[in-house]
Amino acid sequence: MEELKTSRDFLALALEKYQSKKYLEAIEAFNQSLALHENWQSYQGLGSALGNTRQYQAAIDPFKKALALHEDWNSYQGLGWALFHTQQHQQAIEAFDKAKSILISQEAISIDTKKSADQERGKQYQTLALQLASLGKIEHTTRAHQVSYRCSCDNPHKLVDPFLTEKSGVGVTRDLIESITENLSSIQFAFHPSYYSEATKDDHLQSWKHLIHIHITKCAGTNFEGPLSRMLEYFALKKQGETRYSNAEFKHYLWHGNLGGKCKHDAYLLEAFKGKVLNKLQGSFLATHWGKHGTYNQNLLQAGISAKKICLVRDPSQRLYSHISHIGRNEVDKRILLNKCIENEKLSNLIDRYIYDYNLYEGYQESPYCDPFDYEECATVDFLDISDDNAISKVKSSFLSATLLPNIVQYNRLNDDNRKINVKGSLGDKDFQYIHKELISRGFLERDNQIDLEFLKKRTKERLVFPEIIHTGEVLHPITFVYSRNGAAKLIHTKSFIADPLDAINC
Numbered sequence: 001m002e003e004l005k006t007s008r009d010f011l012a013l014a015l016e017k018y019q020s021k022k023y024l025e026a027i028e029a030f031n032q033s034l035a036l037h038e039n040w041q042s043y044q045g046l047g048s049a050l051g052n053t054r055q056y057q058a059a060i061d062p063f064k065k066a067l068a069l070h071e072d073w074n075s076y077q078g079l080g081w082a083l084f085h086t087q088q089h090q091q092a093i094e095a096f097d098k099a100k101s102i103l104i105s106q107e108a109i110s111i112d113t114k115k116s117a118d119q120e121r122g123k124q125y126q127t128l129a130l131q132l133a134s135l136g137k138i139e140h141t142t143r144a145h146q147v148s149y150r151c152s153c154d155n156p157h158k159l160v161d162p163f164l165t166e167k168s169g170v171g172v173t174r175d176l177i178e179s180i181t182e183n184l185s186s187i188q189f190a191f192h193p194s195y196y197s198e199a200t201k202d203d204h205l206q207s208w209k210h211l212i213h214i215h216i217t218k219c220a221g222t223n224f225e226g227p228l229s230r231m232l233e234y235f236a237l238k239k240q241g242e243t244r245y246s247n248a249e250f251k252h253y254l255w256h257g258n259l260g261g262k263c264k265h266d267a268y269l270l271e272a273f274k275g276k277v278l279n280k281l282q283g284s285f286l287a288t289h290w291g292k293h294g295t296y297n298q299n300l301l302q303a304g305i306s307a308k309k310i311c312l313v314r315d316p317s318q319r320l321y322s323h324i325s326h327i328g329r330n331e332v333d334k335r336i337l338l339n340k341c342i343e344n345e346k347l348s349n350l351i352d353r354y355i356y357d358y359n360l361y362e363g364y365q366e367s368p369y370c371d372p373f374d375y376e377e378c379a380t381v382d383f384l385d386i387s388d389d390n391a392i393s394k395v396k397s398s399f400l401s402a403t404l405l406p407n408i409v410q411y412n413r414l415n416d417d418n419r420k421i422n423v424k425g426s427l428g429d430k431d432f433q434y435i436h437k438e439l440i441s442r443g444f445l446e447r448d449n450q451i452d453l454e455f456l457k458k459r460t461k462e463r464l465v466f467p468e469i470i471h472t473g474e475v476l477h478p479i480t481f482v483y484s485r486n487g488a489a490k491l492i493h494t495k496s497f498i499a500d501p502l503d504a505i506n507c
Helices: 007-019 024-037 040-052 056-069 075-085 090-104 111-134 140-152 174-185 219-238 260-275 294-302 316-327 334-343 351-354 387-404 427-442 453-463 468-472 495-500
Strands: 157-161 189-192 210-214 251-259 281-288 308-313 380-387 407-411 479-483 487-493
Touching: 007 024, 007 056, 024 040, 024 157, 024 251, 024 468, 056 075, 075 090, 075 111, 090 111, 090 219, 111 140, 111 260, 140 210, 140 495, 157 219, 189 387, 210 219, 210 294, 219 251, 219 281, 219 387, 219 407, 219 479, 251 260, 281 294, 281 387, 281 407, 308 351, 308 387, 308 453, 316 334, 316 351, 316 427, 334 427, 380 453, 387 407, 387 468, 407 495, 453 495, 468 487, 479 495, 487 495
Parallel strands: 210 281, 210 308, 251 281, 308 380, 407 479
Antiparallel strands: 157 251, 189 407, 479 487
């Protein structure tokens, strides 16, 4: 082998060893390169190699020396991880922020590269947030979630062209809509039409532009929330708009699926509302699953936005049983499952807690602030039974029509435990019934059973009025979003969908 004489020779060798994951040999070669000549690439490589051998404290100095010679986003990123692993969390976040700002400021980087890099940063911040949460670093966890939202496709503010450059709706008859709905229903698919109208200023339709879904566990919430959340994510991932779309075709949405956890909730509010102009929103959506709706709703109200609040409910005893069987599907020991359920604060009086918006964050204990029958405290919430497919579909259609979003075709038993494979020897109905009885005796339904759900559903039925277009519309949105039973999704032209609905659902 030719004798290595220069710093660059050793750098080339070090990079070769690094790419082969021979990190100890790479460290030696980087040090030899630096002994001959200090350069930022060798310091950066040395820091990275030390990090890959978990010598995080030792990696900090090379990264700092690399940055003193040349500010590179990779050096800041490596420094950030080294600082994080040595419990220097605030400095780590500052280093990550600097990496992102440098990356975006590099004019030579293409739009696609910047977006790809942003997505990667978002994933890294999600990982960082989980690690910080495990260490109990609440403030830093919130900050990491906020940056993750800003970088990734989870950003609450979305700009999309909901018509994909199409200029007009698709004419149909009411009989055809009913026929498609009925045929799809026979194979457990639902069709939620979005009606296209030139009368976009219809006040009644406009009142449906903003929706909060209070997602109580095991109350068919995934069926309701899943396709709505995934649709906007799918639009974002399509990366439409770089070349052939004009800005005028894009609509602004404030959008998020299930939002739970105190830190994530707080981060979302910071990123969604702080310094943001919301007066041109085409629509907004949020589902609260192990999270509160009140603070989010208050932020909307402060921005002059009034949202519909929809809560799907079922018999409390049936809900609790379903929750137990969901948790215990792969358990083989009844006593272990019982203790798990007793210790799991998420099971107790869950309907009451969601309706009255308290004690939903893990680790944050809150007492009830009202009685279960103080219905004025939930006067702005509309309640629908999980079996009322007709009303639920009209809610979705009203919302889709008002927000100018596509029709939705979806499998109607998403997250169905009956379709999931059980572990051999796992517990069955008798075991779940025993645990169900035990939990009721311990007060797990004490407050839930005091709520008159029939009254709340009746009150909703008497006051909930759907836009006229939902009953008479004969022009559909030109695009249809198909959400299959396995979570696969696609956007297709409505003309293709109505020509052969059964073929269209095969994602």
